[in-house]
Every structure is written in structure tokens, then in C-alpha cells.
Amino acid sequence: MTPTACSAQLRLATLADVEALFAVRLAVTDNVLTREQLADLGITPASIAELLAAAPCAWVVEVDGEVVGFSLVDLVAGEVFALFVRPEWQAQGFGARLLAAAETALFRKHALIWLVTDGAPSVRANAFYQAQGWRQVAQLQGTDVRYEKSRSVKQHVEAT
Structure with a gap:
């Protein structure tokens, strides 16, 4: 049975979540990296x-x-550093919720935010x-690409 997005809880990550973050990261099928x-x-x-x-x-x-x-951000650089959803939970709105939380935090400090991902056509993230x-x-080294997003007037008012 597939839960709906409203049955899921979005919350700040804690130190107790570190291993769970790695478990998610290691489970993905795009942008695969080993722990090493x-x-x-x-x-x-x-x-x-x-x-x-x-x-x-x-x-x-x-x-x-x-x-x-x-999702994980670099608050100083203004970067969405990581955003991953386990493959069996994709396409349920979780990525959008995680990205919105990351954007909100970054737009409090930056008018322009960015991220880097694999730009290969087969990579769903694009x-x-x-x-x-x-x-x-x-276009960066290899197949990596840089994306940017600007804070809207509405987001600027909310951030101040």
C-alpha cells in the first residue's frame, strides 16, 4: 500500500538521523555513489x-x-547540497516537499540559490x-550541470 503525501511527516533532521540519511543516499538509482x-x-x-x-x-x-x-543545504554558500528520495517512494510529492523546505531556508539568506546535479538525460532530477x-x-565537468533559482518578490517579503 502506498501512503499519501499527507500521511508522511516532514521534519528537521537530527543527529539520530545520520545513518538514515546515508541509507537513503546509498539506495538511489541515479547519481549512485558508494559509501567509500x-x-x-x-x-x-x-x-x-x-x-x-x-x-x-x-x-x-x-x-x-x-x-x-x-534534503540538505549549505546555508553559507546558498546551495541545495543534497536531495534524495528512496526509489520506492519517488513520485509521491516527497521530493517537492523536501525541496520547498530547503528553498525556504536558503531564501532567508540568499536572493539566488543553486545546486549541481548530473545532467545526463536519463537522470530524473533534471x-x-x-x-x-x-x-x-x-554545463560543468563531465555531465554535471548547475541550476539556479531566484527568490521571488513574495519570498523576499516573507524572508524579511
């Missing part, structure tokens, strides 16, 4: 715990106590970000 590859990029349980302890910068969607997706109002602005 993440560690080579400096993404470890310790580094994520440090980020979570420093500021509210990550959100999870939970269904029946299980974390099924998360259509998702475009549908959420993000614009692809640059």
Missing part, C-alpha cells in the same frame, strides 16, 4: 553530524517512522528541478 566514494568527497557520518549540529540545514520525510527522503522552477545555467 562519498567518504573520498568528504561526506562521512562525522561530517554530516557536524553540519547538523552547527545549524538547521537538513530535513527528512518520514513514513511510519522510516526516513524515506532527505526534469524534477525544471518543473520546480529551477533554470539550468551551466
